[in-house]
Amino acid sequence: MASVVMNKVFSTVVELVAAHPERIKFILLKEKMPTVAKAAEVLKCQESDIVKTCIVKTDTKLYIAVILQGTDRISQPALKAILGVKKCSFASADEVLTVTGYIAGGTPPIGLGPLVSRILMDQKVLHHPLVIGGGGAQEALIQLSPQTIQELSAAEVVQISEDVC
Numbered sequence: 099m100a101s102v103v104m105n106k107v108f109s110t111v112v113e114l115v116a117a118h119p120e121r122i123k124f125i126l127l128k129e130k131m132p133t134v135a136k137a138a139e140v141l142k143c144q145e146s147d148i149v150k151t152c153i154v155k156t157d158t159k160l161y162i163a164v165i166l167q168g169t170d171r172i173s174q175p176a177l178k179a180i181l182g183v184k185k186c187s188f189a190s191a192d193e194v195l196t197v198t199g200y201i202a203g204g205t206p207p208i209g210l211g212p213l214v215s216r217i218l219m220d221q222k223v224l225h226h227p228l229v230i231g232g233g234g235a236q237e238a239l240i241q242l243s244p245q246t247i248q249e250l251s252a253a254e255v256v257q258i259s260e261d262v263c
Contacts, residue, residue: 110199111209111234114250122208123241130236132203134168137239141230145169149223149231149247151205153194153214157185161197165207165231165247166220170259180218180256200234207231208240208250219244219253 115124131137138145148168154177155161162181164172177186191202197213198205208231210217223229223244231247233239247253 111206111240114209115240118246118250121242121246124233125230125239125241126233127237127239130203131239132236137230138168141239143230147226147229149207149229149244151207151210151232153189153197153202153205154186155189155193156181156183158183160215161189161193161213162186163198163205163207163210163214163217163251164220164258165217165223165251165253166259167222167226170220170222173258173260176256176258177218180258181216200232201236204232204235204238206234206240207247207253208242209234210251217251217253218256218258219247219251220259221255221257222259223247224255 115122134145134148134150137148145168149165150168152164153161154164194202194205198210226244228241228243230239230241
């Protein structure tokens with residue numbers, strides 16, 4: 099659907115929530131949720147039910163969003179192989195704000211805008227019927243299905259988390 103791809107480039111998370119109220123629940127809290135652990139504690143859920151959106155930059159000067167379970171870490175070798183780059187690193191807080199329009203710690207998995215070249219979602223996220231992600235601010239969260247993330251952000255499903263046992 100062309101409108102779904104257009105949402106990736108032209109809609110903010112607030113506009114996407116308003117456009118899809120049956121699919122995305124906006125959660126506004128009284129305190130900041132800068133970490134997965136804090137959000138899970140306040141919402142009384144498992145940390146793996148939270149998704150984090152990490153912004154990384156490549157040696158080719160591209161910015162990539164990586165969406166994964168709150169308990170997982172990015173596998174650098176897998177990320178480099180998927181992107182076909184030699185080096186990548188986490189974007190700074192200033193870069194995250196400039197590239198996405200959102201602060202680090204509140205970056206949503208949808209509505210990231212045109213400066214994010216690709217959006218990768220770890221396959222483990224699909225194991226959850228619903229997940230909770232950043233809502234654009236440290237006091238805001240959104241609840242939605244992984245399929246909604248995939249549709250509204252044009253996320254590529256990949257195996258990108260470290261295998262931690």
